[in-house]
Amino acid sequence: MESRTILIYSDELACAEYSAAHPFKPLRAKIFMELLHRYYNLQEDHFRIMRPEPLDEEILYLFHSRPYIELLKKAGRGEFDPEMFRAGLGNDENPVFKGMFDLALTIAGGTHGGAMALVQGEADTVFDPISGLHHAKRDQASGFCYVNDVACAIADLVRKGFRVASVDIDVHHGDGVQEAFYATDRVLTISLHESAATLFPGTGFETEIGVGAGRGYNVNVPFRAGADDEVYLSAFEAVVPPLLDRFRPDIVFAEIGADSHREDHLANLNLTSNGYTRVVSRIKALSPLMLAMGGGGYNVYRTAALWAAAWSALTGMRMEDKFTGLVGGMMYGPEAKAGSIEEAPFVLQGQEKELCANEAARVVRYIRETVFPIHAI
Numbered sequence: 590m591e592s593r594t595i596l597i598y599s600d601e602l603a604c605a606e607y608s609a610a611h612p613f614k615p616l617r618a619k620i621f622m623e624l625l626h627r628y629y630n631l632q633e634d635h636f637r638i639m640r641p642e643p644l645d646e647e648i649l650y651l652f653h654s655r656p657y658i659e660l661l662k663k664a665g666r667g668e669f670d671p672e673m674f675r676a677g678l679g680n681d682e683n684p685v686f687k688g689m690f691d692l693a694l695t696i697a698g699g700t701h702g703g704a705m706a707l708v709q710g711e712a713d714t715v716f717d718p719i720s721g722l723h724h725a726k727r728d729q730a731s732g733f734c735y736v737n738d739v740a741c742a743i744a745d746l747v748r749k750g751f752r753v754a755s756v757d758i759d760v761h762h763g764d765g766v767q768e769a770f771y772a773t774d775r776v777l778t779i780s781l782h783e784s785a786a787t788l789f790p791g792t793g794f795e796t797e798i799g800v801g802a803g804r805g806y807n808v809n810v811p812f813r814a815g816a817d818d819e820v821y822l823s824a825f826e827a828v829v830p831p832l833l834d835r836f837r838p839d840i841v842f843a844e845i846g847a848d849s850h851r852e853d854h855l856a857n858l859n860l861t862s863n864g865y866t867r868v869v870s871r872i873k874a875l876s877p878l879m880l881a882m883g884g885g886g887y888n889v890y891r892t893a894a895l896w897a898a899a900w901s902a903l904t905g906m907r908m909e910d911k912f913t914g915l916v917g918g919m920m921y922g923p924e925a926k927a928g929s930i931e932e933a934p935f936v937l938q939g940q941e942k943e944l945c946a947n948e949a950a951r952v953v954r955y956i957r958e959t960v961f962p963i964h965a966i
Contacts, residue, residue: 594636594904595706597699597717598622602641605692607684612855612887613733618718620893628897628908628930635906639706641699641717643691644741648701651744652737652769657728661735665690677730689735696720697738700882704742707840707878708751714879714903718896721844721882723763724790732761732790739842739882740769746840747775754838755779756829756872758865759846759884760856762793762809772803777836779829781821783849783858784811784948795952798960805963808832808956813948814857817937818864821849824949825868828956833875835964841876845869845899846884847892851935855887862898862932870902879903894930 603619625631649658660676663669664685679685696719703715723739724732743753743766755770757763757780770776785791799807810824833841851859873879881903886892901908908930937945 593713595639595703595712595715596636597639597641597703597715597720599640602692602695602699602719607686607689607733611684611733614887614889615719617886617889617892617896618883620890621718621896624893624897624930625900628910629900629906630909636904639699639702639715641695641719642702643694644698644701644738646694648741648745649694649697649736651748652727652740653725654728661690661693661730676728677726678735682733683730683735693722693736696722697736697741700738700880701742701745703880704746704840704842707880708746708749713877714873714881716881716883716896716900716903718883721759721846721884722765723757723759723844723884724761724765726765726768731765734765737765737769739763739766739844742880743776743842744769747773751839752837753777753840753842754833754836755842755844756833757781757844757846757884758849758868758872759844760849760853760858761788761846761885762790762811763844764790764792767792767797767807767809770803771799771807772801774802774806777806777808777832777838779808779810779832781810781825781829782812783816783856784813786811787814788856795955805960808960810949810952810956812858812952813945815859815937815941816945816949817851817859817935817942818861818867819936820942820945820949821858821860821864822867823946824953825871827953830871830875831961831966832964835966838877840878840880841872843869843872843876843879843881844884845872845881845896847886847888847895848884850886850888850891850895852891853886853888855885859935859937861935862895862930863934865895866898866902869899873902898930
């Protein structure tokens with residue numbers, strides 16, 4: 590059987606880091622690989638691994654400004670320029686370190702290479718766990734993101750004539766991707782995230798629906814802090830399937846950040862693996878071609894476990910613990926810190942549940958009344 594799934598991975602990229610104390614840890618991808626070997630029968634006919642290669646620099650300029658990229662190059666060489674501070678470089682959030690431009694270029698190359706593999710018929714599903722740097726702006730680093738790999742890859746597909754949808758379930762609003770395509774109807778961007786009232790980056794209100802030709806093609810579903818699986822899934826089903834069905838994309842970019850999980854320490858939603866994997870499965874079912882990107886997730890072991898749980902939805906492979914009954918049982922290796930991949934449900938109770946459900950219903954109502962008519966839904 591010919592493999593129809595590609596996993597983009599390299600040990601070198603997974604072992605990179607911004608700094609020892611920085612919360613963004615590509616190491617999550619290495620732990621994810623360990624879990625795949627534990628839980629899945631990884632045969633070559635089920636998927637293949639593609640090594641990420643540095644992006645052709647010219648593709649960066651489909652979104653980023655040349656002066657900004659020159660600053661990144663300087664920073665990567667260990668040179669200083671006071672303009673770096675204006676560009677969001679050199680702070681605790683986006684530290685400067687030697688080799689940073691090469692790292693960003695290779696991450697972007699993996700995303701672009703995965704997209705090209707899809708449209709060239711090499712696969713119907715690609716997962717790149719280290720990609721999805723959706724906060725980087727045209728001329729500014731933001732939110733641990735130096736180069737917006739998502740915007741660059743989508744921009745290249747658009748100039749090649751493809752219709753692209755971006756569905757972002759990372760807990761943080763995909764503000765850089767929104768900026769890139771806010772005025773075009775060639776890209777449908779949908780971001781489901783914790784409300785700007787309580788979380789970075791302070792954007793992504795439901796009223797941000799695009800301008801000009803792009804009006805109605807930028808959709809935000811902000812959730813009240815505390816929202817659980819039930820609230821999240823209800824809003825997802827009300828908004829995402831009708832829009833994707835009407836837009837009919839050639840390819841779907843799916844940012845499947847795991848920081849919406851209730852154990853992530855940088856956010857405040859209450860998703861479990863149950864809601865998370867259900868959403869990933871639904872996006873997969875709605876996508877003719879799907880590029881899944883790891884995005885955020887700052888509980889390192891839980892993030893790896895969520896990606897491993899999502900692997901079944903992405904590939905159709907069945908999860909099975911080959912070590913059940915042996916010494917260590919379900920708590921072998923990474924699970925000793927992450928806990929079991931499969932979780933018990935969590936249901937928010939009382940007034941908080943009512944507040945979260947009412948806020949999600951209000952947002953969905955606004956989208957139905959304002960965005961849906963533009964698409965004749």
